[in-house]
Amino acid sequence: MPSFYDKSLLRYPLIALIGITIAAILALLFFNWIIGVIGIIILSIVLYFLKQADLKIKSMMEDYISTLSYRLKKVGEEALMEMPIGIILFNENYSIEWTNPFISAIFGENSLVGQSLYNVADSLVPLIKQEVNTETITLHERKFKIIIKREERLLYFFDVTEQIEIEKQYEDERTVLGLIFLDNYDEITQGMDDQSRSTINNEITSLLNKWAKDFDIYLKRVSSERFLAVLNENILTELEKSKFLILDEVREKAMIQNVSLTLSIGVGCGVSSLSELGDLAQSSLDLALGRGGDQVAIKQTNGKVKFFGGKTNPIEKRTRVRARVISHALREIIIESDKVIIMGHRFPDMDAIGSALGILKVAQVNGKEGFIIINPDELDSGIERLIFELKQHSELWSWFITPDEANEIMTNDSLLIVLDTHKPSLVIDERLLSKSENVIVIDHHRRGEEFIQDPLLVYMEPYASSTAELVTELLEYQPKQLKMNVIEATALLAGIIVDTKSFTLRTGSRTFDAASYLRAKGADTVLVQKLMKENIENYVQRAKLIQKAVIYKAGIAIAAADYHAEEYFEQVTIAQASDTLLTMNGVEASFVIAMKAEAVIGISARSLGDINVQLIMEALGGGGHLTNAATQLHNTTLEEAEKRLKNAIEEYLEGGIK
Secondary structure, three states: OOHHHHHHOOHHHHHHHHHHHHHHHHHHHHHOHHHHHHHHHHHHHHHHHHHHHHHHHHHHHHHHHHHHHHHHHHHHHHHHHOOOEEEEEEOOOOEEEEEOHHHHHHOOOOOOOOOEHHHHOOOHHHHHHOOOOEEEEEEOOEEEEEEEEOOOOEEEEEEOHHHHHHHHHHHHOOEEEEEEEEEOHHHHHOOOOHHHHHHHHHHHHHHHHHHHHHOOOEEEEOOOOEEEEEEEHHHHHHHHHOOOOHHHHHHHHHHHOOOOOEEEEEEEOOOOOHHHHHHHHHHHHHHHHHOOOOEEEEEOOOOOEEEEEOOOOOOOOOOOHHHHHHHHHHHHHHHHOOEEEEEOEOOOOHHHHHHHHHHHHHHHHOOOEEEEEOOOOOOOHHHHHHHHHHHOOHHHHOOEEOHHHHHHHOOOOOEEEEEOOOOHHHEOOOHHHHHOOOEEEEEOOOOOOOOOOOOOEEEEOOOOOOHHHHHHHHHHOOOOOOOOOHHHHHHHHHHHHHHOOOOOOOOOHHHHHHHHHHHHOOOOHHHHHHHOOOOHHHHHHHHHHHHOOEEEEOOEEEEEOOOOOOOEOOHHHHHHHHHHHHOOOOOOEEEEEEEEEOOEEEEEEEEOOOOOHHHHHHOOOOEEOOOEEEEEEEOOOHHHHHHHHHHHHHHHHOOOOO
């Protein structure tokens, strides 16, 4: 600030001083007029010079203000006309009224006045109408951040091209970690001689090394069946574009060697912390393995997961080491609990009820009370015959409770075991999940994105035919005094038979071993057939659905219920119709669409293996297996559901669904 401001501040003290001086001179005049006159003369001279100084200060002040106003005006003009910021004024009809030279230069024109904003960019007017305050758009191959002032009808354009390029470069170069696992490697090579094992090793290692070199990936083998891959986001994008063809190459090479060897890859990306990347990669690998292997899982920072591959059925494990370990761990956890509460999925099937009875037996043989949750309002006709048989055994039926009763008896020391599902949204009562700190999950479905949070123990084997098969194997490693009655063994066997379509689908040697064990425990095959009988009404309903079937694509059959009939179908009927369609000549995959309840539409999908119906159903919010999947759609019509299904099929066939 100029010094004359400081001088001007002295004005008021000077006036006070002058006042005091005049008073002193008047006093002198009274006592000595000569000295008083001299004082008046001196005071007059001082006042004169003070006045001149004050006038000079005022003049300097006026000159400064005049100069400052000019400079401010000049700066404003230069900001509008010369700064690298685009400015557009428009009227209520979105016509341009004025622009500064910068925005005109972008379009290579002398003036944009009179033109429509649509000529500048098609997206501008919709943005203004949507009341978006800021947005980034592309103009003549450059990126601009737009700030919209609606009241002033004013647009500011900031060139952020370099900033976005730097951000993209940073994103592309961020580190990505991948964990590569050779599915069943140790089990497959266990019985091989050294030469065969060495041949397999060389073939697979050569393939992986060539793949890594082609995509500039650092690859390091850390164990006999595990590799560590270090790459960046840009390389990951290229791998996604190639749909991770290394999966197919390894599978085909293994088939030439007559072995069932596949790859599973877990990828961690989107964070800068290496420890977090490692956790994400391991979690992704667990997810890929939980879905049966032969696929890639990429966990994103927003919680979504991308999947690639999954084209083959899970390979059955020939050893029961894991089953024995899980059975012993389950026994220890049960012993430490005060009671065991068993819960399956909503609208339970034979597999859910049968496996629940098996876990109830595990709890009882270890000296603990067990309770099975069942909702009387969510029972399909297919399960009612089993419920009727259970009610004939009053002691066994007494262990069945409602969801409300389960909430009342659950304590902090209670153990909750979830069977035949791993999705919180599908369990009978989701409240129990949040209430219990001790949860175990046993399931045979391929793992999806939605999963029960922080379980104590997870036993998921997608190769298994059913949860009943898994539970039967667990029963074999429980204390030897275990005894089962006919209805318990029969219910478990019925769960296996229903899920394998009488041992025709997803059946391995361990499936027959489990069935043999149950038969030895007294399972009644005649009773199984009685439980699986259907009434005439369901048969007629299924026939109606099959009658509507059409071949949508080569090998793909779709049957949709009558759009206008407003007829409800049970899930088991929809599933049976889909199974029946799959037995027709030329049908490789079948889809059946029907209403299950008001505003609820069910889709059941089946495949012989060449088409992964699980991926198609996941695209519609469902899930399941490669050959057996389903979904539910809410608040939509049958017609719209069929359109969405066809779109999902088209996207899958074109490679859009990974």
